[in-house]
Amino acid sequence: MLLGVNIDHVATLRQVRGTSYPDPVAAAAIAEMAGASGITAHLREDRRHIQDRDIELLMQTVKTKVNLEMAVAESVLDRALALKPHCACLVPERREELTTEGGLDVRGSFKRVRNAVTALQGNGTVVSLFIEPDAAQIAAAAKTGAAFIELHTGSFANAATEADRARELARLVKAAVAARKAGLRVNAGHGLHYHNVALLHRVPHLEELNIGHAIIARAVFAGLDQAVRDMVALIQ
Numbered sequence: 087m088l089l090g091v092n093i094d095h096v097a098t099l100r101q102v103r104g105t106s107y108p109d110p111v112a113a114a115a116i117a118e119m120a121g122a123s124g125i126t127a128h129l130r131e132d133r134r135h136i137q138d139r140d141i142e143l144l145m146q147t148v149k150t151k152v153n154l155e156m157a158v159a160e161s162v163l164d165r166a167l168a169l170k171p172h173c174a175c176l177v178p179e180r181r182e183e184l185t186t187e188g189g190l191d192v193r194g195s196f197k198r199v200r201n202a203v204t205a206l207q208g209n210g211t212v213v214s215l216f217i218e219p220d221a222a223q224i225a226a227a228a229k230t231g232a233a234f235i236e237l238h239t240g241s242f243a244n245a246a247t248e249a250d251r252a253r254e255l256a257r258l259v260k261a262a263v264a265a266r267k268a269g270l271r272v273n274a275g276h277g278l279h280y281h282n283v284a285l286l287h288r289v290p291h292l293e294e295l296n297i298g299h300a301i302i303a304r305a306v307f308a309g310l311d312q313a314v315r316d317m318v319a320l321i322q
């Protein structure tokens with residue numbers, strides 16, 4: 087398994103003070119040197135953390151790949167088509183949420199999602215759909231032509247008891263098997279940290295984990311280089 091480092095929270099720290107630091111573009115360079123296989127950033131419609139300038143500079147400086155998280159909304163779709171990131175992960179987005187809540191309803195908004203996938207992939211961007219580990223969503227995702235899904239690991243990460251965690255892990259295993267069978271490649275992410283990530287070794291077919299908050303939180307004490315190295319060691 088590979089590690090994509092989400093740098094949104096570096097931008098959050100910058101935006102709360104309206105300063106030019108800390109720079110998520112510098113964070114991306116450090117994360118890559120420490121072993122990240124890709125850099126993930128969410129260009130939200132309200133631009134609350136990552137700015138257009140960040141993605142433009144990441145496109146010029148990242149040596150691995152830029153994975154742009156984005157809503158299926160016309161304004162960001164236009165930006166993504168112009169920016170041509172290596173990968174895009176389509177996510178649901180609500181302005182008042184603290185972080186991405188739940189997976190994309192591919193089944194319920196099939197045409198809109200499929201059209202976005204077609205436009206992005208036709209433009210050279212590999213598309214992933216951020217979905218719950220749910221059979222109906224996986225079947226719909228496969229029909230859009232997207233290359234990847236990213237399984238939402240939030241319910242697994244938030245499980246309050248061992249029994250709940252085991253049940254959520256079993257859901258992820260089942261979903262990964264179904265996705266592979268449907269011809270999809272599989273990533274995962276959300277809420278993963280240093281104490282729950284090792285359990286994901288039990289989920290087959292996972293290629294890459296996208297992790298942000300836990301890494302940036304550890305970086306406050308250990309430094310970003312060490313925080314990324316620690317996570318890479320756990321997932322490899």
Ligand code: PXP
Pocket residue numbers: 092094128155175177185186216236274275276277278296297298299300
């Ligand atoms: N993957 C997706 C699609 C996300 O929306 C996020 C949160 O921005 C993450 C991964 C990373 O989640 P976390 O910050 O909890 O590690």
